[in-house]
Amino acid sequence: MQNDDVFLSMRRAMEEASERLFFRELIDVNSKPSDQVFRSGDYQVILKVTNPFKGQIQLFFPKDSAAQLVTEMLGEPVDEIEKIKDGLAEFGNTFGGLFFKNFLRSNGAYQMGLPECRQMGNKKAVSLDRVWVFDLDDVNIYAGIQKE
Numbered sequence: 001m002q003n004d005d006v007f008l009s010m011r012r013a014m015e016e017a018s019e020r021l022f023f024r025e026l027i028d029v030n031s032k033p034s035d036q037v038f039r040s041g042d043y044q045v046i047l048k049v050t051n052p053f054k055g056q057i058q059l060f061f062p063k064d065s066a067a068q069l070v071t072e073m074l075g076e077p078v079d080e081i082e083k084i085k086d087g088l089a090e091f092g093n094t095f096g097g098l099f100f101k102n103f104l105r106s107n108g109a110y111q112m113g114l115p116e117c118r119q120m121g122n123k124k125a126v127s128l129d130r131v132w133v134f135d136l137d138d139v140n141i142y143a144g145i146q147k148e
Contacts, residue, residue, distance in 0.1 A: 046118075
């Protein structure tokens with residue numbers, strides 16, 4: 001799995017998913033050490049992958065913008081934690097499917113579990129060294145891949 005292919009596939013998936021679901025355009029992408037971007041209470045979406053690699057795709061949403069993003073996605077005000085988690089999980093599912101469509105270029109199958117969304121209690125529990133920071137105007141979404 002080459003890093004350039006992963007990065008381009010992640011970027012395309014974020015462009016498509018954020019435009020379709022949040023109606024937001026991707027402005028910029030950069031990379032940062034994970035300890036510089038997460039805070040306790042942020043939302044984490046985990047997509048377990050068993051094929052074409054074994055590991056996880058992880059997405060992170062700042063607590064202070066998660067409800068706003070899900071409200072934009074659903075077209076109605078959302079402030080209940082369970083609804084926020086459901087909306088972010090749905091975004092994760094869409095993102096994962098688009099990632100593999102781009103990564104595999106229709107030349108292979110993938111196997112991904114249902115997304116799990118939770119609020120992070122301890123940011124040190126995130127075992128990613130670096131994450132991609134996707135800038136969607138005034139909101140950032142973070143993503144990383146953890147291989148087993």
